[in-house]
Amino acid sequence: MTDLSPPGPTPGPTAGPAPGRSLWVDARARLLANRAATVSAVLLMVMTLLCALGPLLLPNDFNTIHQNYTKVPPSLSAYPKPEMIGPALEKAAGRARIEVLDWAQDGAVITATLTSAKPIDDRAARYFDRSDLFHDSRIETLDDGRARLTARVKQSWFFFGTDQNGRDLLARTLIAGRVSLAIGLMAGLVAVAIGVVYGAVSGFVGGRTDEVMMRVVDILYSLPFIFFVIMLVVFFGRNFLLTFLAVGAVMWLDMARIVRGQTLALKRLEFVQAAEALGVSRAGILRRHILPNLLGPVIIYMTLLVPTVIIMESFLSYLGLGVQEPMSSWGVLISQGAKTMPHANWLLYFPALFLISTLFALNFLGDGLRDALDPKDR
Template sequence: MSDTTINTAQEAVKGRSLWDDAKDRLKANRAAVASIIVLTLIALLSVFGPMLSPHEYDTVYRDYTKVPASLSAYPKADQIEPALNKIAKRARMSIDSYSLSEDGVVTAQVSSKRKLDPRNMRRFDRSDLFEQAALENVSADGKSATLKMDVQYMHFFFGTDANGRDMLTRTLIAGRVSLTIGLLATIVAISIGVMYGATSGYVGGRVDLIMMRAVDILYSLPFIFFVIMLVVFFGRNFVLMFIAVGAVEWLDMARIVRGQTLSIKRQEYVQAAEAMGIKNAGIIKRHIIPNTLGPVVVYMTLLVPKVILLESFLSFLGLGVQEPMTSWGVLISEGARNLEGASWLLIFPSIFLTSTLFALNFIGDGLRDALDPKDR
């Protein structure tokens, strides 16, 4: 028999793993694949978007408080004259006439009852609308001159909030915080809950009784009291705090996995592994945990939004994210209070949060179907 024949036979014998089958089933689910793409885009925007934005998330533009979302640049044509008159009044001068060139240069004829002070030009430079203000063609008595300055154009695609901060940058920064909090707490909860529940359910007996009574005791502890204690010990470090939140949220996961384990450990393949002398740790790792991934993934997709909403509640109490840092929950809370006069404050964070929640739900459904042992 030739080497080619042997290699062909070996390739024919090579089978497919259960993970390969699950991956193919997941790819066939269009909703799950589209949701993965959407979630990836949101994550990339949240990570790299603030780096590309011309505005910092905590920069305050006092002249642009609660401006609506717009694709065109600010200031608008009708904003320039009121701003000129307002600043000129503070500088104790009056605007006799002004013109705006196509390249964004304002030329104004100004006058005053006293001599014009060039230092007052700093008032225009401190504005968010103008820059490089200077006096030219000053009259002999120094009471009239030509004022020239550049208009400082800015884009606020998502508008600004009540403090004059760019909503686009703040929404993307909030995405970083919310996704980090959700994933961090979820990973901790899943890791602890799966191992704890699988061990409790498989070992059974007195060990199971003691372990689940410990879960019941932790359930009885007031959550808010627990969080306040964490803030006292760790300070307002939301990373440490939400690691601890995940360490509390694992209780539901432990009960779910324990229930699945009680059913799985009676299956023939588990009994066959026991008959072969495989240790308990190996059975839990190779047979119990992989076959509980369906419910685990579904619960994980529900836990991420739960933690995000929990963070919003804690921030409202002053125990979570603090200004100037923000999150989607905080932005939505602020937007709800300004819904009548500034609806964009609620719309854009809600779109990002809703898209993330829908994507997680569709991904969870797709993974549940792909990992379902009955479909293998």
Template structure:
């Protein structure tokens, strides 16, 4: 009796099988490059979301004493940088540093002046990015000789700083939020509009197809920059404008790709069988046409995300996109290119994040194309 029940259960499980989406998921996870790329992209996304909150620096915080500071795993300031900084501050308070002794995060300075030193000038230590508030521990020679203890403010700049003295690691991670959000959301807008428009045009065919594609041709003839400028004039400079501007233009290529796929799909036997069974046009497009166009659509989408990121960088360069103090990878790369001779690190780190993201998207696109190809089902 138990053997018969076990045999019956096995037959039921064998009969149920797996859905097409389950098969596609299994093929995708067998692709090691795609899985590694998904992990890398996930780590970059998490780092961009969480990183700016734990680096210890605000993305717009300016350190005037650390302009174009090289990347380092050790804390700033270095011991050799402390004496020159104290000499500069001493010249402001009219007190020559006679002796400087460093003990951990505390520096002891003896200032000597020709006239009594105004202790209010010691506030220059606190205004510096290297030191904290100074404390007078000894006065001599009627105030012309002061012994001062000053705490050292240690800061880590793992990616260095930019020309304004802002932490490059924080700005790179914060810029990743902008670039990824614009790339993904604008691509999503183009995906939804382009897939629905192209599938409808290709399936209906005839005069409807001709009119819909002539509308696409007309929109192709409009200059992209002119379109963006008009949006800025009417709606003002807005972060959401980037999604509308890029998404409203990039769906044209998506529509043409989907239309070409639909023209071949609608001649397949399963589509003709659905028409013979009386399935509505909307149901055929939603259940048969669109799912079978996902292979090339996903590949194009993974190429569209980096294209959108580059477009955003171009618009920001023209003053129509992301504005200070916000930033994006494209803006950081443009700034790094201007300072490539004296501060190569300003170009390397944002470029590395962008390159890894683009490679991950390309490998994910290849994996999804292979997994969603209906010929492999």
């Protein structure tokens, strides 16, 4: 019997399995979905760019001393203020042994009448040009023995004010940010690189190797940190790079213990035992199974390590073993600003604001990276 029913739909090609996504792709998607971590990452990038490029764009060098602008408060308008011009004129004239009878200002031009017991030489204008307030000064002798001074007001901007030596606090804060961020980052990377490898090998190999490696860590723990830094200074001299090595060479001990404990817990899990049963080498297991699962604790510890390193660097600088003048760091600026708190509080507020915002951003970014890199949340 012939089947006259219409033919059914032709089956299409069988759909293959959906392509899988790697840990890094999932981590990137989860990190971008975390608003606090994303904002913190942007803030850290902006802070890094400000510290790296900001001093090149500012009108004042971080080490230039403005004798007429010591401990001036922050201002969005240019200095000098009107009340500063008169005392600056009299101070400059006093150094030249000249008396100022009167003066007037027309825009950016200052005109003053000068008198002296002796004839006034036109070279006395140099005393006014040496001031931070005037430039292009000229002196003309009048018929009655007096002289007329003509000078232009030199405008200066101090958005964060100046310190006790008359140096621009904004420029010094950005330069100090370079030092603090560089020390925190470099010392953190040194501690992570040494501690992760050392702790992972110790925990994964186990046995007598683990015992020996941990006893070495215990011996290094017994050495005082300050003694270790002093030894480095004696043998290699005081060097900016020495701070990186000294701090990083000590901070890796905690990282090694944390990684070892995590490795001991991971190597007993089923996926590691399955990899061993399939004949994967120990180096391959460490690289592809152990280390990716350690990224969460490592990232969190590194975000906590950076503020610790910054505080430690401040302590070393206080002892004369760290950053030396004319360089500075946020910790050093905060220490100096705390001494002038009653009458120049901006010297403490601005460096502390930069440091606190950076530390908050590091903590939020560390939490976001921990959640994004946790393989259990995939």
